[in-house]
Amino acid sequence: MSQEAKNVKAEQRVVDDSLIADYLQENPDFFERHPELLQVMRLRHQERGAVSLVERQQTVLRQRIAQMEDEITELMTTARRNEELFTYYSELYVNLLKCHSLSEVMDCLEDTFAKQLNMPALSLKFFDSPLELAEQFTFAADTHKQLLSKRFAGDSIYLGRLTADEQRLLFPQETIASVALLLLGDQGELGMLAIGNHDASHFEPAMDTLLVKQLQALLSMLLPPLLAHHDIS
The missing domain is CATH 3.30.450.40 (GAF domain)
Structure with missing residues (x-):
């Protein structure tokens, strides 16, 4: 296959992938209507090899939950620090007035x-x-x-x-x-x-x-x- 033909094929695949992605975004219940597809679809996982779409979704969800927990912890730490700062400054204002x-x-x-x-x-x-x-x-x-x-x-x-x-x-x-x-x-x-x-x-x-x-x-x-x-x- 010539390089030009390869480029055309790659371009067609990108277009097809884009159309599929757009369709799935517009129809998020697609796999609910076709649950049998979830069991046959396979996604590559860096550590575990081929896994089902359901397993991959669970992994992504767990990662997202862990990320959100880290973000919440960071926000709580910042909030505590801001509260400490506010307390220190409030005490300073009172002492300065004296x-x-x-x-x-x-x-x-x-x-x-x-x-x-x-x-x-x-x-x-x-x-x-x-x-x-x-x-x-x-x-x-x-x-x-x-x-x-x-x-x-x-x-x-x-x-x-x-x-x-x-x-x-x-x-x-x-x-x-x-x-x-x-x-x-x-x-x-x-x-x-x-x-x-x-x-x-x-x-x-x-x-x-x-x-x-x-x-x-x-x-x-x-x-x-x-x-x-x-x-x-």
Whole structure:
């Protein structure tokens, strides 16, 4: 048989198979009306050789059930993790409202992120504050302006990775792979909270920002009175 003839035959077989497949999809009760066919049909199985259609359907069904069980388990694990996160953040909000100084604010943040959420690095810094703040709360000169222009083009939250220079600016004592950066204030003019993680995939642009936005809003309201009253101990 010539190659051309083989190609024509293969094309005809594909067309025929397609028609049969379409018919079976449109008539899912076909084998109910012809049960005798189920016993004579054979399908190749990778491990068991030729098996009946019924056996093959049972195998596929068992595999699908196992897959669905894995998916349900994964969803339940995610749900439990989300519930834990919500609880930690809720407790943090309440504790922040009790703070009377920046050091107390930092203690609350570190208790939640470092101890409960295993975030090894945290940085809270203010822009152009007239107060004599401790070095940990300030940027040197205008070193932060390039970071602001690069990471906050159209949003007040940045999730992702930083350059080596940006890491040193925010976390001079830590090697951080991914961060959440939150601008504070009505227009992001007050300062920045930076949360760092060693896992490069922990903070990603596509992740949900509901909890960090709530934290951003609370800090933006809480911090100005503390600065205004010079309570920076």
